[in-house]
Amino acid sequence: MADLNKQNMPDNNLREIFFNLAENFVKSFTGSLLDNARERVHEIIFNVKKEIFALFLMIFGLGFLLYGAMKLINKLINLGGGAGYALMGLLVLLIGLILNFAGRKK
Numbered sequence: 001m002a003d004l005n006k007q008n009m010p011d012n013n014l015r016e017i018f019f020n021l022a023e024n025f026v027k028s029f030t031g032s033l034l035d036n037a038r039e040r041v042h043e044i045i046f047n048v049k050k051e052i053f054a055l056f057l058m059i060f061g062l063g064f065l066l067y068g069a070m071k072l073i074n075k076l077i078n079l080g081g082g083a084g085y086a087l088m089g090l091l092v093l094l095i096g097l098i099l100n101f102a103g104r105k106k
Contacts, residue, residue, distance in 0.1 A: 066092065 066088065074084025 070085045070088040072084070073088055074082065077083050077087065
């Protein structure tokens with residue numbers, strides 16, 4: 001019986017070495033996958049934040065531009081209270097409708 005234990009000893013050591021190598025390989029592989037995924041998620045979140053901030057600034061600037069154009073048209077037309085505002089509102093509405101119809105899929 002002592003001879004059987006001595007013969008199984010190298011097999012157990014080989015198995016243990018193989019399992020340790022396989023376990024370390026799997027751990028390093030999954031670790032690198034998780035690191036790459038985490039890095040990619042952070043990159044995507046940063047890009048989304050940057051685009052949202054740029055969109056906010058564009059909308060804010062567009063609001064000032066439209067307000068200034070309305071005041072200018074109202075001053076130039078001088079037809080009475082708010083004619084320039086109505087004209088600018090109509091122009092913006094028409095542009096929005098054109099963009100809406102142009103952006104639809106056929």
